[in-house]
Structures are given as structure tokens and as C-alpha cells.
Amino acid sequence: MLRRTLLASAALGLSLMATGSAMAQDKVKACFVYVGPINDGGWTQAHHVAVLKTQEHFGDKVEIMWQENVPEGADSERVMTQMALGGCKIIFTTSFGYMDATNAVAAKFPDVKFEHATGYKREHPNVTTYNARFYEGRAVNGTIAGMMTKSNKIGYIASFPIPEVIQGINSSYLHAKKVNPNVEMVVVWAFTWNDPAKEADAAQALIDQGVDVIFQHTDTTAPLALAAKTPGVIGFGQARDMEEYKPSPRVSSIIDNWEAYYIKRVQAVMDGTWESQDSWDGLAAGAVGIGEITGVPDDVKAAAEKVRDDIIAGTYHPFTGPINKQDGSVWLADGQVATDGDFAGMNFYVEGIKGDIPQ
Amino acid sequence: MGDINLSVLIASLMVASVPILLAALGEMVTEKAGVLNLGVEGMMIMGAICGFIAAVGTGSPLAGFIAGAAGGAGLSLLFALLTLGFLANQVATGLALTLFGLGLSALMGQGYTGIKPPATVEIDFGTLTDIPFLGRVLFSHDWVVYFSLFMVAAVWWFITRTRAGLVLRAVGESAEAAHALGYKVARIRLAAIAFGGAMAGMGGAYISLIRVPQWTDGITAGAGWIALAIVVFASWRPVRVLVGAYLFGGITVLQLNLQAAGSSIPVEYLSMAPYLVTIVVLVAISAGKGRKTDAPAALGQNFHSVR
Incomplete structure (x- = not known):
């Protein structure tokens, strides 16, 4: 009996969450897949700092979501799929090992923009790669x-x-x-x-x-x-x-410094001007x-x-x-x-x- | 490129193996009492963060190790409550304990990244350190390395040479029989679980206070699982736990050192080596005589006296 009540309330909670995300659809939802924890002191933290600044820049026009400690490989594909299904308009995948998974998921969600960091495969028009010199x-x-x-x-x-x-x-x-x-x-x-x-x-x-x-x-x-x-x-x-x-x-x-890039790309999604590209800036930029x-x-x-x-x-x-x-x-x-x-x-x-x- | 200095290699493998050695030793005692606690990874990382917080707060690495042991033991008591008290499945509870420990440690560690813990100094043996070879291998470590070796001997002595150790083993082989003889199975198992937790916690604290010295989420990176494997590898014998831990730690360090020394062996083989050796040793062990398995007979089975 108790178990049935639990299940029922869980189902109710899930449906509430679904409505919640449906209501938030007018915001642009930008999602980030991280290979490490956001406080790793290095790579992932640098991304996350830029993401927080992006959120600050756009205020409530953008909804940010991220997932930490995502292993490279099949798990990352699941995470990306979940994000795409969850209403993400643009998904940044921030490790080289997400390259094939990013392209595989991008094929299934042509309306979602994918940005893969440090890779070189852009197999679909909704995939961009970005890196720094x-x-x-x-x-x-x-x-x-x-x-x-x-x-x-x-x-x-x-x-x-x-x-x-x-x-x-x-x-x-x-x-x-x-x-x-x-x-x-x-x-x-x-x-x-x-x-x-x-x-x-x-x-x-x-x-x-x-x-x-x-x-x-x-x-x-x-x-x-x-x-x-x-x-x-x-x-x-x-x-x-x-x-x-x-x-x-x-x-x-x-x-x-990923901040300028993230702001630029999220803005492009808002403006409808996002295009697949290969971005590779260095010290000068x-x-x-x-x-x-x-x-x-x-x-x-x-x-x-x-x-x-x-x-x-x-x-x-x-x-x-x-x-x-x-x-x-x-x-x-x-x-x-x-x-x-x-x-x-x-x-x-x-x-x-x-x-x-x-x- | 220079060759590998053997004494340096042995000295660094002794350091690298301390966390898995402590954790495996603790888990071995727990399993000897018939309890399979798969939460070693969770207890280690709780020890790592509790030890780190305490060491940073007090400025004393020793306080850090005590807190690390307390943190690991504390989490293991949760396991004890669920498996001994509520007779929950040990495998599922252990796995949950790891997930819980990883999450809780990440929560507790907020605000502790980028902080340096107080340094643990290596014990000064004076001129002994200058003995060629042996000086570097034996007399150039911090106290925890010696403590871990002492614990191997202590656990061996306890398990094989004391009455209490015999009772512990009896509980692990047949809880019913031990109960019939009037031994308090639950209490003995509780003590064994707490000991295992404390040892895993100390192992974790060694990672965050000495080996890496810093806090990062998930800093133990699977060391707890290796410790679990070493217990099986060692067929529940303390001295073999030492061998297993040094073998694992040693080959990991060796492959990095071989790379740094410019060895011509391809990196892939070096990276594979620890796992290959494990397979080889496991095959060798199980091939020797067709004897019964060494696992405690009641391993993983819950016991309740009024069942």
C-alpha cells in the first residue's frame, strides 16, 4: 500500500516537472556536459566559471543546465539525449571524447544545436566544433x-x-x-x-x-x-x-576563457543566426x-x-x-x-x- | 635516458600503495566476519574529506587521520544499521553506501577546493637514511607508511593467533554455530564493520592529505574497488593483501616510471600490465590444487538470532 502511494506521488512529481519545463520553453535552455566535477580546479571549472558568467550576462532570458562527471562514451550519449529531450536548445559537450556521441545524438535532434569542444567532426549541420589555441x-x-x-x-x-x-x-x-x-x-x-x-x-x-x-x-x-x-x-x-x-x-x-564564446553562441541561438562552424581562437582574441x-x-x-x-x-x-x-x-x-x-x-x-x- | 632507480621505485610504490593497503586490510577483517561491504569507495572518500577538513581546521595532519578514520567508520555504521539492524541486502546496501559517500563528500567538500592541507613530514631517521638502497627504501617515509605495515602484522596476529580472531572467523564461517556457542554475532560484526570503515577512511585521508595533497570531488577515483579486488586476490590473508596492494600500486608506479625513463616498451602494454598481472595471479592461485574456495562460508549472509 505504502509502496503504491510512493509510486503515485513519484509519478505526480514527474508530471509536475514535465509541466514545469514546458512552461519554461520561452527561455533558451543552454546545456553543458562536463567530463569532471565543476570544482576540479582546472578544465571543467574553467568551463563552469564561463557558464555562470553566461548566465549572469543573459539573466532570466537563458536557463542553464549542466551535468558533471559524465564519462566519455555511451554514458555521454545518454546524457545528451536526455538533455535534448529535456528542451535544451543548445548543448555544449566539453571534452574530446564526446566527439562521436555528440555527432550521433545531433543526427537524432536536428533542431538542437550541438557545440563540441576540442573535436574535429562536424557530420551534421547542427554541429559546431570549438577550441582554443x-x-x-x-x-x-x-x-x-x-x-x-x-x-x-x-x-x-x-x-x-x-x-x-x-x-x-x-x-x-x-x-x-x-x-x-x-x-x-x-x-x-x-x-x-x-x-x-x-x-x-x-x-x-x-x-x-x-x-x-x-x-x-x-x-x-x-x-x-x-x-x-x-x-x-x-x-x-x-x-x-x-x-x-x-x-x-x-x-x-x-x-x-570560454565566456565570450558561450555568450556569442547562445546569443546566436536566440537570434536564429546560429550556423555550424569551426571556432579556434588564441591569445590574440x-x-x-x-x-x-x-x-x-x-x-x-x-x-x-x-x-x-x-x-x-x-x-x-x-x-x-x-x-x-x-x-x-x-x-x-x-x-x-x-x-x-x-x-x-x-x-x-x-x-x-x-x-x-x-x- | 637514465634507467629506473630501483630504490626510488620501491620507495614510491610503498607510498602509492598505502591507501589500497589500508582499505583492503580493513575490508578483509570485515569479510572475515561474514560481512561483504561493497561501500569501500564511499568510506574512503568520506575519510578523505573528513580528514581533509579536520587537518585544515586544526593544522594537524594527525588530527586529520583520526577524523578520516572516524568519517569512514561513521559511514560504515550506517551500513551496519541497515544490514545488521534491518537485515538489508549487503550487496545493495554496500553499493548504495558508495554512491552516498561520493555525494556526501562532494557536498562537504564545497569550499575546500584549492586549499593546501598541512604537510606531513617524513620521519627523520638521521644517518639511517644514508644507507645505500635500504636507506631510501625503508627510512624515507611518513609515519602512515610504517603504520600500514604495522597494521598488516597486527591484523595477521589478531586473525591467526588470538582467541578473539578465532571468534571473528567463526562468525564469518557460520554465524549460526557462533551464535549457538553464545557469541554475540551482531556485535562482533558491528565491530568488524567499524574497523573496516576506519581503515578505509584512513586510506582515503592518506590520498587527500599526503599522496595528492588536496581535495577534489571523486579524489579516490576507484581505489576502493581495487581494494575490494585485492581482498579476493589475497584469498582473505593479511600478508597476501600486502603483496596484492604492493603489486597493484607497484605496477601502476612502475609503468609511469618506465615511461618517464624513456622505456622502449609501448605505453599500451605498460598501462595494461596491472590488469594482466591480476589475471595471471588469479589464474595461478585458483589453478593450484582443486581445493575449496577461501572465502568465509557465511560471507554476505545476514544473520538474525530469532529467525
């Missing part, structure tokens, strides 16, 4: 790394072997090498975006191998927290400023920011800021030839600049980096 920020941090390392070993905690991560490794190495010809790059693949303990273990393994500058391409502050235990080891904020680890081990950072450079000598800071300013001014491209591939073959001739097509499919290390990229 993180490699520009890596160029600035790589310069700092090359000048600061005493052991001449710099380490990179890589997540998955995808073009975006490989761009970061190459850019960091090239710019460290430019200021310090003896520098050596040590890459550890963690095969996770968000696993604090594993990220910390990876940082420890790098330190054990004599690395004293750590880059990370994973989402949490764990590598910095670990690096803080070993004096003399420095690292960089990733996705967020991670200012809580100033002045050491965090000496600078790459900051993702403010999509990527460099966090305050602290705890390093003045000349290091000046050199890093020059790289940053030259990229913003458009007078310097981080991938300017001559650059050879790892096997010694020529990739970019003298003065030649990498194209966006080169970046999208980057699956090789540049000359000087040892080891293989997992396939």
Missing part, C-alpha cells in the same frame, strides 16, 4: 621552462594521444629548446583527464627521473600539489590560473590567456612576455620553420608556418623528442 600558451610556458630548468629535463603529463595534446608537447619542447639547446622532454601518458591520484603519481615519476619543470595536460591541480612537496620543481597552471599554487610551484599558467608570471627571474619573465606579445601582435607564429619531424624529415621549411590543417591532424613529435606516441 592552447599551443600558443605552451610556447610562452615552454620558454619559461627552458630557461628555468637546472636538470635540463622537462616533463609533460599527457592525457590522451590526440592532436591537441601533441600540439602542446611539440610547442612546449620547441620553445624550451629555442632558449636552452640541451633541454630534454620526458612525456608520461596518464590516459585520463581527471584522476588526481594518478596525475600525482605521474608527477612523482617525472620528479624521480630528474625532471624539474612539469607541464600537465590533465584537468586537476594534483600535479602542482605534488610538485609543491619537492623544492626546486616548478609547474604551470592548466586551463585555470591555479593561482592557489603561486608563487611556487606554479610560475605561470594557460587560462581558458583572448580565448587563451597567460596567467601572471611569478617566482622567476626578470629576464625569464621578459622573454616569456615577449613571446606572448609577439604572438598577440601577429609577428610570430609558434610553429615557424625550419622544423623537422621526429624522424628527421622536413615538416616546415625555413620561414614556413604551420596551417590549421597541420594542427588538426598532428600525430607526430618534432625532432628532438624521444619516445613514441601511443597509437
Whole structure:
């Protein structure tokens, strides 16, 4: 008897919720799929901060919904489907691994706009991809790394072997090498975006191998927290400023600013002007920011800021030839600049980096 | 690229294994009493956040570990209430406990991200640390590493050499028989559950206070499930729990170190290694003689004296 009452009230509650969302239809509902928790200290938090600012910007004209900790793969497809059925007009999927799921769900809901971060597949007219030129920020941090390392070993905690991560490794190495010809790059693949303990273990393994500058391409502050235990080891904020680890081990950072993009795209849905596109802004447009450079000598800071300013001014491209591939073959001739097509499919290390990229 | 320094490797695997070792040891005692608590992950993460809050609040890592143990034990008492008191299904309750712990810890952890906990210093052994090899391996750790090893010995001694341990095992093998002999099955199981919770909580606190040192939602990232697997892997024996924990922790650390050392072995094989070794060891264990399973006979069965 009791159970039946419970079921009945649950059903009533569900139908009330359904009416509630139907009534809210005049608002634009923007939905976000996150790979980690909104307080991961890095990637997801950077997205969420931008989302909250988007909400603030539009006030009650926009309804925001988000789902945290969504695993890449089949689960994400369910979440997106649920969002689309729940009245979302635009769905932002904020991790590379959502790429196929985003396109699959987009095929079923042609009236819903899908925005996939860091991917390259736009199989339907209602799918857009967006990304930021993180490699520009890596160029600035790589310069700092090359000048600061005493052991001449710099380490990179890589997540998955995808073009975006490989761009970061190459850019960091090239710019460290430019200021310090003896520098050596040590890459550890963690095969996770968000696993604090594993990220910390990876940082420890790098330190054990004599690395004293750590880059990370994973989402949490764990590598910095670990690096803080070993004096003399420095690292960089990733996705967020991670200012809580100033002045050491965090000496600078790459900051993702998604806010302007989110506001622009939600506005486009409101105006009915939304179109599929591939958005890829960098330092100049403010999509990527460099966090305050602290705890390093003045000349290091000046050199890093020059790289940053030259990229913003458009007078310097981080991938300017001559650059050879790892096997010694020529990739970019003298003065030649990498194209966006080169970046999208980057699956090789540049000359000087040892080891293989997992396939 | 340099080779891997074996002493450094062993030293870091000892550190990396502490959380799963503590949790697995606690769960083993719980299961020895015939209770299958699948909520290890939830209890670990409760320990991680309770320990973190206490350590940040008091500035004392020791207080953090005590609070972590209390947090894990506290959550396990909920499990005890449901399974011993209301005779709820242990598997379902344990799973619910994990989900509840993950959610509650995320709630409690609001406002604790980006904060650094007080540092736990490594014990100063003076000149002992300078002994080649052994100095790095044995005398370069924080107190929890030694505590975890001490607990392995203590649990082994308790289970195999004391009367109380015998009673505990009797409850796990046949609750009816133990009850008929006049032992308080529910009370003994309650103590075993609380012990398991406290150990899992300490393991969790080790992650948030020492191994990573920070708080993030879901920081335990599945360590509790590995601890559960290690108990089976160890066929409910304390020393084998130690071996299992070090094997698992060791191979995880080894594969990262091999990568950092520029090993030519492809990363995929290295990442696979912990799981491959588990399969191999499980096969090896079960292939040895056609003997009965080592699991406590009454594992997972609720008991009520007036049934």
C-alpha cells in the first residue's frame, strides 16, 4: 500500500516537472556536459566559471543546465539525449571524447544545436566544433621552462594521444629548446583527464627521473600539489590560473576563457543566426590567456612576455620553420608556418623528442 | 635516458600503495566476519574529506587521520544499521553506501577546493637514511607508511593467533554455530564493520592529505574497488593483501616510471600490465590444487538470532 502511494506521488512529481519545463520553453535552455566535477580546479571549472558568467550576462532570458562527471562514451550519449529531450536548445559537450556521441545524438535532434569542444567532426549541420589555441600558451610556458630548468629535463603529463595534446608537447619542447639547446622532454601518458591520484603519481615519476619543470595536460591541480612537496620543481597552471599554487610551484599558467564564446553562441541561438562552424581562437582574441608570471627571474619573465606579445601582435607564429619531424624529415621549411590543417591532424613529435606516441 | 632507480621505485610504490593497503586490510577483517561491504569507495572518500577538513581546521595532519578514520567508520555504521539492524541486502546496501559517500563528500567538500592541507613530514631517521638502497627504501617515509605495515602484522596476529580472531572467523564461517556457542554475532560484526570503515577512511585521508595533497570531488577515483579486488586476490590473508596492494600500486608506479625513463616498451602494454598481472595471479592461485574456495562460508549472509 505504502509502496503504491510512493509510486503515485513519484509519478505526480514527474508530471509536475514535465509541466514545469514546458512552461519554461520561452527561455533558451543552454546545456553543458562536463567530463569532471565543476570544482576540479582546472578544465571543467574553467568551463563552469564561463557558464555562470553566461548566465549572469543573459539573466532570466537563458536557463542553464549542466551535468558533471559524465564519462566519455555511451554514458555521454545518454546524457545528451536526455538533455535534448529535456528542451535544451543548445548543448555544449566539453571534452574530446564526446566527439562521436555528440555527432550521433545531433543526427537524432536536428533542431538542437550541438557545440563540441576540442573535436574535429562536424557530420551534421547542427554541429559546431570549438577550441582554443592552447599551443600558443605552451610556447610562452615552454620558454619559461627552458630557461628555468637546472636538470635540463622537462616533463609533460599527457592525457590522451590526440592532436591537441601533441600540439602542446611539440610547442612546449620547441620553445624550451629555442632558449636552452640541451633541454630534454620526458612525456608520461596518464590516459585520463581527471584522476588526481594518478596525475600525482605521474608527477612523482617525472620528479624521480630528474625532471624539474612539469607541464600537465590533465584537468586537476594534483600535479602542482605534488610538485609543491619537492623544492626546486616548478609547474604551470592548466586551463585555470591555479593561482592557489603561486608563487611556487606554479610560475605561470594557460587560462581558458570560454565566456565570450558561450555568450556569442547562445546569443546566436536566440537570434536564429546560429550556423555550424569551426571556432579556434588564441591569445590574440583572448580565448587563451597567460596567467601572471611569478617566482622567476626578470629576464625569464621578459622573454616569456615577449613571446606572448609577439604572438598577440601577429609577428610570430609558434610553429615557424625550419622544423623537422621526429624522424628527421622536413615538416616546415625555413620561414614556413604551420596551417590549421597541420594542427588538426598532428600525430607526430618534432625532432628532438624521444619516445613514441601511443597509437 | 637514465634507467629506473630501483630504490626510488620501491620507495614510491610503498607510498602509492598505502591507501589500497589500508582499505583492503580493513575490508578483509570485515569479510572475515561474514560481512561483504561493497561501500569501500564511499568510506574512503568520506575519510578523505573528513580528514581533509579536520587537518585544515586544526593544522594537524594527525588530527586529520583520526577524523578520516572516524568519517569512514561513521559511514560504515550506517551500513551496519541497515544490514545488521534491518537485515538489508549487503550487496545493495554496500553499493548504495558508495554512491552516498561520493555525494556526501562532494557536498562537504564545497569550499575546500584549492586549499593546501598541512604537510606531513617524513620521519627523520638521521644517518639511517644514508644507507645505500635500504636507506631510501625503508627510512624515507611518513609515519602512515610504517603504520600500514604495522597494521598488516597486527591484523595477521589478531586473525591467526588470538582467541578473539578465532571468534571473528567463526562468525564469518557460520554465524549460526557462533551464535549457538553464545557469541554475540551482531556485535562482533558491528565491530568488524567499524574497523573496516576506519581503515578505509584512513586510506582515503592518506590520498587527500599526503599522496595528492588536496581535495577534489571523486579524489579516490576507484581505489576502493581495487581494494575490494585485492581482498579476493589475497584469498582473505593479511600478508597476501600486502603483496596484492604492493603489486597493484607497484605496477601502476612502475609503468609511469618506465615511461618517464624513456622505456622502449609501448605505453599500451605498460598501462595494461596491472590488469594482466591480476589475471595471471588469479589464474595461478585458483589453478593450484582443486581445493575449496577461501572465502568465509557465511560471507554476505545476514544473520538474525530469532529467525
